[in-house]
Amino acid sequence: MDTKAYLIEHLPERFQESVRRFSRQKEWMEIRMRTGAPLAASATDGNYLIGKYGILRKGDAYHSCGARDLSQTVSALCEGSGYRYFDTLSGGFLTLDCGIRLGIACERQSEIDRVPEQLSSLNIRLPGMIEDAADPFLREMNGRELSSALVLSPPGGGKTTFLRALAKKLSRGAFGRPGLRVAVVDERRELFPAVLTRDNCDVLSGFSKGEGIRRAVRLFSPQVLICDEIGGEEDVAAIKEAGGSGVILFASCHASSAKEALSKPGIRALTEAGVFPCFLILTPVPGPRFSVEIHLEAAG
Numbered sequence: 001m002d003t004k005a006y007l008i009e010h011l012p013e014r015f016q017e018s019v020r021r022f023s024r025q026k027e028w029m030e031i032r033m034r035t036g037a038p039l040a041a042s043a044t045d046g047n048y049l050i051g052k053y054g055i056l057r058k059g060d061a062y063h064s065c066g067a068r069d070l071s072q073t074v075s076a077l078c079e080g081s082g083y084r085y086f087d088t089l090s091g092g093f094l095t096l097d098c099g100i101r102l103g104i105a106c107e108r109q110s111e112i113d114r115v116p117e118q119l120s121s122l123n124i125r126l127p128g129m130i131e132d133a134a135d136p137f138l139r140e141m142n143g144r145e146l147s148s149a150l151v152l153s154p155p156g157g158g159k160t161t162f163l164r165a166l167a168k169k170l171s172r173g174a175f176g177r178p179g180l181r182v183a184v185v186d187e188r189r190e191l192f193p194a195v196l197t198r199d200n201c202d203v204l205s206g207f208s209k210g211e212g213i214r215r216a217v218r219l220f221s222p223q224v225l226i227c228d229e230i231g232g233e234e235d236v237a238a239i240k241e242a243g244g245s246g247v248i249l250f251a252s253c254h255a256s257s258a259k260e261a262l263s264k265p266g267i268r269a270l271t272e273a274g275v276f277p278c279f280l281i282l283t284p285v286p287g288p289r290f291s292v293e294i295h296l297e298a299a300g
Contacts, residue, residue, distance in 0.1 A: 003098055003126055007031070010076040012069045015039060018062075021054035030156075033070050033122040038062035042156065070119040074102065077124075099127025099193035127193055133158070133165035135175075136294045137280060142175040146224075148249040148275060150299065152261050153282035158292045159252035160228055162282060164191050166250060167226050171200035183222035185212035191228055210234035217242050224248045236266040243275035257281065258297050271299040 008019050011031075018039065019031065026043040033039060039050040039062070049056035056062050077096060094102040103123035151159050173179035183202045186192055192203045202220045204212040209227050213235075216225055225242055227235075230251045243249055255261035258279050262268050270276055281295040 003100060006098060007077075007100055007124060007126065010073065012072055014063055015050075015069070018050050018052050018054065022048070022050050025054045029126050029128065031124045033065045033073065033124070035065055035067050035070065035120050037065060039065065067119060070122050073122060073124075074104070074119070077102065093188065095189040095193060097193065101125040101127070101188075101190055128161055129168075130161055130165060131168070133161050133292065134163075134169055135165075136292075137162075137166070137296075138169055138175045138177070140294075140296065142177070146170075146177070146248055147277055148243065149278045149280050149296075150261065150267065150270075150276040151250060151252040151280045151282065152255045152257070153252075153284075153292075154256050155254055157256075157284055158282045160190055162280075162292065162294075163226050163228060163250060163252060167191070167201050167224075168199045170224050180223040181221065182224045182226065183216035183220045185209055185216055185225070185227040187212060187228070191226070208234065210238040213238040213242050217245055217247060222247055224250065226250045228252050229254065231264065231266055233266065236269055239270060239275060240273055243270075243273070249275065251276075258299065262299075 004023065008016050008023070011019060022028065022041060026041070026045070026048065028041045028043040030042040031039060032041070038056055041048050041050055049062065051057065051060040051062040053060060074094070077100060078094070092104050094104065104119060105121040106118045151162055153159050167182050167184050170180050171182040179200060182200065183204065184191055185207065186203055186205045187207060187209050189205045192201070192205070202216065202222065204216055207215065209230060209232070213225065213227065216222055225247045228251070230236070230239060230253060239249060239251065253261050253264070253267055255264070258281070261279060262271065276299050279297045279299050281297060282292040283295070284292055
């Protein structure tokens, strides 16, 4: 069974046929459940509400989500073993072995793990392996020396998808470039959940980014090191150390432009230290499948 079908079968039964119908209409990546509201979904060409017959049209009937629907969905996806995910649930997120990721919101964050009936919103995101997501960048770099770069986009703009594809292509070898030793620091198990093949990448999962980066450099002698969503002081310190050891670094940051990224003190410190000489700015391209435009910009 594919991941999308698996997710649908773990939604409350009254939602399942509606989502199957929507799946025949749109290629979607996320389902959102909010108490007192219809199901919503993010597709490759926009955001939609889901009614009983697929895309919700004016005047159509729909199922309203209740707090019990949200807690039942979390329990079903955890297969009744929420204790396994205690640490991440208390932090407001959950990554399953199959690669499905949940963002969880409730009235009081500290009570997520104890009072699931207070859940107010779920964002359920499917994993995706789009093999050619990094190809435009690698094609542009063909014949040129590979250098460190910070990948930018707003939330949901394709950073994780891009980094996942980049890790796999660099470890295999592509566009005239031989395969490289690639280490991936995957703090939340989002870049490479167990369901996805890792090719020749060394993946350090479950470590904080700072600790994972230091372990990767010390133990795996990577030529390329990849991590997602940097920003904290510990991240910045570890990346500075790695940048001074000759490792090529690719990391990501929530920002829609170089100017916005440089407004963050940690990112500015890294660029001023010369760790990231350039930014890769991703812009999603509407269409029947996920794709992005990649703009390369000097970080100075």
